[in-house]
Amino acid sequence: MEMKNQWDEDTRNDRLVAYLPVINKQSLERLEKCINKGNVGKMIIYTISEEESKLKKLGFTHEADMSGFFQGQSAKIYSFFPKETRKLSRTEKKNREVLQIVENNQSAPKAQWSNITFKSVEQSEVKKLAELYKRVFEVYPTDIFNPEYIKKAINTDYIFVLALENGSIIGAASAMKTGYGSAEITDCAVDPDARGKNILHGIILELEKQLINEGIFQVFSITRAISVGMNMTIKRLSYTFEGTLINNCIISTGYEDMNIWTKSLQK
Known part of the structure; x- marks a missing residue:
């Protein structure tokens, strides 16, 4: 093709x-x-x-x-x-330290999902999803604070998966289809009050399952280079590090370096 x-x-x-x-x-x-x-x-x-x-x-x-x-x-x-x-990277030393921590950690995540449901987002949940993103991020590279942007994304190239606890959205992430037979795991967020339960791990596994069902078997994630938690989550899901993009996009503190992680979903 x-x-x-x-x-x-x-x-x-x-x-x-x-x-x-x-x-x-x-x-x-x-x-x-x-x-x-x-x-x-x-x-x-x-x-x-x-x-x-x-x-x-x-x-x-x-x-x-x-x-x-x-x-x-x-x-x-x-x-x-x-x-x-x-x-000029502002965090080159910190980037290396984070990768070292992540590479040295061999522990498996402990799933704490007994009361948590993972599911695709519905149109009626979009406003609350935008509110979650506002709570988690001060600034973001795309317009995910806007419910209309999310609605449009769902209707085009995105799959959004939520984590729900007692009916409340406590985490979310999306898979953006590239048009080249691959997809990016992105827009990852967990409510600050719900952290420490490895919720993103469960969300990403559900996204991967849905991508396989759509015939997409190559995924990647572009993570904040200074984030131990996000890089650790992706590494534990068997993604492979393939480089760092300097001052790639604006997140929270301004322009940030981003790490590339990739994974094949084919057995």
């Missing part, structure tokens, strides 16, 4: 993100134009290994890989920083 190029001019996060399984003449011209303008902080390109040399010639640097992203073929993630300040 032919894979189409996709472009996302993400003004919220001052970046251009492009998925380019084929880098043709028009693509190169568009990238050069963006570099010369210098009006975005970061350019992030997902491509395949056969196309890497074209990005290197433009001055892009390899930041991470993403196994199976393009219909089972690995994506190479290249970045260019028109704004020099965007290139």
